[in-house]
Amino acid sequence: MKITQNIKIAVDAVVFGYHNNQIQILLIQQKFGKKQWALPGGFVLDKETLDEAVIRELKEETGVKANYLEQLYTFGATQRDERLRVISVAYLALINPNNYILKADTDAKDAQWFDIYDLPELAFDHKDIIAVGLERLKAKINYQPIGFELLNTKFPFSDLENLYQTILNKKLDRRNFRKKLLSFGILQETDQYQKVGSGRPAKLFKFNKKKYKELEQNGFHFEIKFA
Amino acid sequence: MKITQNIKIAVDAVVFGYHNNQIQILLIQQKFGKKQWALPGGFVLDKETLDEAVIRELKEETGVKANYLEQLYTFGATQRDERLRVISVAYLALINPNNYILKADTDAKDAQWFDIYDLPELAFDHKDIIAVGLERLKAKINYQPIGFELLNTKFPFSDLENLYQTILNKKLDRRNFRKKLLSFGILQETDQYQKVGSGRPAKLFKFNKKKYKELEQNGFHFEIKFA
DNA sequence: CATTTATGTGTACTGTTTACACAAAGGTAC
DNA sequence: GTACCTTTGTGTAAACAGTACACATAAATG
Incomplete structure (x- = not known):
C-alpha cells in the first residue's frame, strides 16, 4: 500500500x-x-x-x-x-x-x-x-459533574456556586442551587469549616466520586437546569 | 522545521x-x-x-x-x-x-x-x-432536531414516534410525545394525508427548519425528556 | 355491516422549578 | 462590648412540566 x-x-x-x-x-x-x-x-x-x-x-x-x-x-x-x-x-x-x-x-x-x-x-x-x-x-458542566475537577478536594458551597456562575455567566439562586446539588446525594459534608475574613464560616464539602459512579450505574443522570 | x-x-x-x-x-x-x-x-x-x-x-x-x-x-x-x-x-x-x-x-x-x-x-x-x-x-436526538434528517420531508407523526422509539429503544406515550413535539412550534401541518393499508389516514407534517433556527436564535432549546 | 387497524385528542395527578426573606456566625470599627 | 457589616444556612407557596391513562374517528377487510 x-x-x-x-x-x-x-x-x-x-x-x-x-x-x-x-x-x-x-x-x-x-x-x-x-x-x-x-x-x-x-x-x-x-x-x-x-x-x-x-x-x-x-x-x-x-x-x-x-x-x-x-x-x-x-x-x-x-x-x-x-x-x-x-x-x-x-x-x-x-x-x-x-x-x-x-x-x-x-x-x-x-x-x-x-x-x-x-x-x-x-x-x-x-x-x-x-x-x-x-x-x-x-x-x-450542566450534565456532568466536571466542575469539581476545578476545585479543591474540600470546598465550601460558595466556591461551587461561584464556579457555576462564572462559567455560565449568569446569577443563580443560592438556595435553589444548593438544594438541587444536595438532592443528588453526591456531595459529602465534612466536619471542617473554612473562615475567610468576615462572615459566617462555611462548612466544607467533598465530591463523592464513588457514590456518583454507583448512582450513574443505576441510571442516575447528573443534570442542572437553571433558567 | x-x-x-x-x-x-x-x-x-x-x-x-x-x-x-x-x-x-x-x-x-x-x-x-x-x-x-x-x-x-x-x-x-x-x-x-x-x-x-x-x-x-x-x-x-x-x-x-x-x-x-x-x-x-x-x-x-x-x-x-x-x-x-x-x-x-x-x-x-x-x-x-x-x-x-x-x-x-x-x-x-x-x-x-x-x-x-x-x-x-x-x-x-x-x-x-x-x-x-x-x-x-x-x-x-434528545436535544437537537436531527431525527428529521432521517425521515422524508413530509412524514406522519407515527414515523417520528417510531424513529424515537427505535433509537432510544423504549416505548413512548403517543399522546405525550405528540403534545411535546407540537408544543415547540417547529412542525408544520400540511394538508396532505397518508394512507397505508387499513387504519385512519395520517396527516403529514413538515419540519420547519427556518422556524427552528429563528427560535434557536431567541434562546429556544429543543429538548425531549421522557422517563 | 361488523371487525380490525391506525390515528387523533383531554384531563387529573405528580414532581420539579422558580421566586423569595430572614436568622445565624463570625469580623470590624468605634 | 456593642452596633454594624459580611457571608452562610435554611423553607414554603405558586407556577410549570411531566406523566398516566381511554375512547372516538377514519379507513380497510371479509
Missing part, C-alpha cells in the same frame, strides 16, 4: 483552571517567529496514542498534570499553519488548584495563565480552538 | 439510515485481504479539509450524499491498522430516504445497508467507532 500524504498530526490542549473567581487558560510562548502565545501541544510521536501525546506535551511544556482530560475536536483546515499542513486533535483539560502551579524544572518558564476573557494574540487558529473548548465546558 | 512522523490520517463515516423501522448503517466491502466489511472512508488528500474528505469518500464509495454530517471522534490508538499507523477522524452522517438508494454508477456495488443490531464482522476498530456513533445519535 503506497500513500503519498504529506500531513503531520499534532495535539493541542485547552487547559482551564479556576482562580480568583476567574476561568483561566494555560498558554505557552512560542520560541520561534513572532513568539506568539499558543496552546500547549505538539506533534504526535509514531508510537504513542493521542492521549499519551497530550499528557506528555503538557508535562514537557508546562509541568502540569490535568486531573480531567477529554478529546475535544479535530481541526483540519488546510491553512492552519503556514509552514506545513498540520491537523490538530484538540483536548479539553481541567486543572485543580493543587496542580495549578507551573513547575519551573521543565520548559514551563514560558507557560502562563490568562483570564479567558483577556487573551493575548494567539498563534494559528488557537483562538477558535479555545472558543470550542469554552463552549464544551459551558455545556458539559 | 524537520519532523519525522510516520502516521497517515484518514476519515471514516458512520452513516445511519432509517428503514423498515430499523436503524441501519452503510458499510462497504474491502477489496483486499479478508474482504471484511468496513465503514466508508479513506485517506485525506493533502489539499482538502477533513469535511471535504468525508464527503468525497462517501460519494466515491457509496454514491450517497449525507444530509447531516458532524465530526464524531478521532481514533488514534497505535495498532488500529496492522499495516501502518493510521489515525482516523470519524464522522456521523444521517441519510434520509431520498438519499438512501446507493447509486450503482460508482464503486457503490460494494456498499450495503445493515441493521445496526445485526452487523457482520468488521475491519479494524470499526465496531468501536460505530458504537460511539450510535451513542452520539441516541444522546443528540
Whole structure:
C-alpha cells in the first residue's frame, strides 16, 4: 500500500483552571517567529496514542498534570499553519488548584495563565480552538459533574456556586442551587469549616466520586437546569 | 522545521439510515485481504479539509450524499491498522430516504445497508467507532432536531414516534410525545394525508427548519425528556 | 355491516422549578 | 462590648412540566 500524504498530526490542549473567581487558560510562548502565545501541544510521536501525546506535551511544556482530560475536536483546515499542513486533535483539560502551579524544572518558564476573557494574540487558529473548548465546558458542566475537577478536594458551597456562575455567566439562586446539588446525594459534608475574613464560616464539602459512579450505574443522570 | 512522523490520517463515516423501522448503517466491502466489511472512508488528500474528505469518500464509495454530517471522534490508538499507523477522524452522517438508494454508477456495488443490531464482522476498530456513533445519535436526538434528517420531508407523526422509539429503544406515550413535539412550534401541518393499508389516514407534517433556527436564535432549546 | 387497524385528542395527578426573606456566625470599627 | 457589616444556612407557596391513562374517528377487510 503506497500513500503519498504529506500531513503531520499534532495535539493541542485547552487547559482551564479556576482562580480568583476567574476561568483561566494555560498558554505557552512560542520560541520561534513572532513568539506568539499558543496552546500547549505538539506533534504526535509514531508510537504513542493521542492521549499519551497530550499528557506528555503538557508535562514537557508546562509541568502540569490535568486531573480531567477529554478529546475535544479535530481541526483540519488546510491553512492552519503556514509552514506545513498540520491537523490538530484538540483536548479539553481541567486543572485543580493543587496542580495549578507551573513547575519551573521543565520548559514551563514560558507557560502562563490568562483570564479567558483577556487573551493575548494567539498563534494559528488557537483562538477558535479555545472558543470550542469554552463552549464544551459551558455545556458539559450542566450534565456532568466536571466542575469539581476545578476545585479543591474540600470546598465550601460558595466556591461551587461561584464556579457555576462564572462559567455560565449568569446569577443563580443560592438556595435553589444548593438544594438541587444536595438532592443528588453526591456531595459529602465534612466536619471542617473554612473562615475567610468576615462572615459566617462555611462548612466544607467533598465530591463523592464513588457514590456518583454507583448512582450513574443505576441510571442516575447528573443534570442542572437553571433558567 | 524537520519532523519525522510516520502516521497517515484518514476519515471514516458512520452513516445511519432509517428503514423498515430499523436503524441501519452503510458499510462497504474491502477489496483486499479478508474482504471484511468496513465503514466508508479513506485517506485525506493533502489539499482538502477533513469535511471535504468525508464527503468525497462517501460519494466515491457509496454514491450517497449525507444530509447531516458532524465530526464524531478521532481514533488514534497505535495498532488500529496492522499495516501502518493510521489515525482516523470519524464522522456521523444521517441519510434520509431520498438519499438512501446507493447509486450503482460508482464503486457503490460494494456498499450495503445493515441493521445496526445485526452487523457482520468488521475491519479494524470499526465496531468501536460505530458504537460511539450510535451513542452520539441516541444522546443528540434528545436535544437537537436531527431525527428529521432521517425521515422524508413530509412524514406522519407515527414515523417520528417510531424513529424515537427505535433509537432510544423504549416505548413512548403517543399522546405525550405528540403534545411535546407540537408544543415547540417547529412542525408544520400540511394538508396532505397518508394512507397505508387499513387504519385512519395520517396527516403529514413538515419540519420547519427556518422556524427552528429563528427560535434557536431567541434562546429556544429543543429538548425531549421522557422517563 | 361488523371487525380490525391506525390515528387523533383531554384531563387529573405528580414532581420539579422558580421566586423569595430572614436568622445565624463570625469580623470590624468605634 | 456593642452596633454594624459580611457571608452562610435554611423553607414554603405558586407556577410549570411531566406523566398516566381511554375512547372516538377514519379507513380497510371479509
